[in-house]
Amino acid sequence: MSQVLREATNTTTSILETATSAIQGFGPINKIHQHLCAFHFYSHDMTRQVEAHHFCAHQNKETRQCLIYDSPKKDARLIGLEYLISENLFLTLPDEEKPLWHSQEYEAKSGCCSYRKSQGPEAGQEKVCKTYGKVFHFWPVDKGDNLPLGLPQLMKALTRDGQLYDELAKSMPTRPFNNLYFK
Numbered sequence: 001m002s003q004v005l006r007e008a009t010n011t012t013t014s015i016l017e018t019a020t021s022a023i024q025g026f027g028p029i030n031k032i033h034q035h036l037c038a039f040h041f042y043s044h045d046m047t048r049q050v051e052a053h054h055f056c057a058h059q060n061k062e063t064r065q066c067l068i069y070d071s072p073k074k075d076a077r078l079i080g081l082e083y084l085i086s087e088n089l090f091l092t093l094p095d096e097e098k099p100l101w102h103s104q105e106y107e108a109k110s111g112c113c114s115y116r117k118s119q120g121p122e123a124g125q126e127k128v129c130k131t132y133g134k135v136f137h138f139w140p141v142d143k144g145d146n147l148p149l150g151l152p153q154l155m156k157a158l159t160r161d162g163q164l165y166d167e168l169a170k171s172m173p174t175r176p177f178n179n180l181y182f183k
Contacts (some may be wrong), residue, residue, distance in 0.1 A: 031057035032086065040080075040135055040155040050142050052135075052155075054082060062086040064131075070141045079148070080155065082135035090132040101132040102157045133157060 036054040043049075053076065054066040064084040069076035090101060135155040139148035 002053055005074060028057070030123075032067070033057060037072070038157060040068075040157060042137075043154040043156045046101065048140075048142050050079075051096075051135075052080070052082075056084070060087050068135070068137070069179040072138075077139055077141065079139040080152075082133050084131045085131050087130045087132065100154060101134045103159060104133055104157065111167045123155070 023033050029097065032055045034054075034056045036056065038052050038054065039049055041049045041053045049054045051070065053069045053072050055069065056066040058064050062085060066082040066084065067078060068080040068082060070079050071077075079124070084104065085101075090098070093101070135157070137155050138152045140150060143149075
């Protein structure tokens with residue numbers, strides 16, 4: 001009986017989502033044009049490293065914003081967001097703000113960040129190298145929680161060799177990222 005109710009709910013939800021999507025606008029979501037995969041660690045605890053799938057849109061020439069999911073799959077969980085700004089904007093930030101941001105250069109050049117093959121390995125790489133990111137995760141998926149519990153956490157990105165856990169580094173070429181490219 002429970003399975004039948006679940007299926008009915010799923011069908012009802014699916015019909016409702018289809019109907020409402022036909023009459024609602026999704027402007028911000030429709031601006032997303034790039035999928036990147038990288039790894040983040042908690043700013044207060046580098047031993048906690050997580051896979052982060054970024055779905056990004058340009059706000060303007062100097063700013064991007066990315067929704068971050070725990071996988072590229074249809075049922076992925078929204079776990080955070082990242083703002084990317086140009087080096088020019090970063091240099092204008094107050095000194096007390098700068099430690100909250102990280103350079104994207106190592107990620108882009110090292111191969112720890114992947115791009116879709118259709119974009120090519122160099123797609124936006126030079127631009128990404130000259131950007132800085134500020135990342136917050138809302139859902140600590142590495143703890144196994146079924147809901148986004150606790151306060152949002154400031155995250156950091158890899159900035160030098162030896163930071164990414166060996167098991168994650170070794171699995172990158174074999175991970176199921178569809179048509180993502182690792183350098």
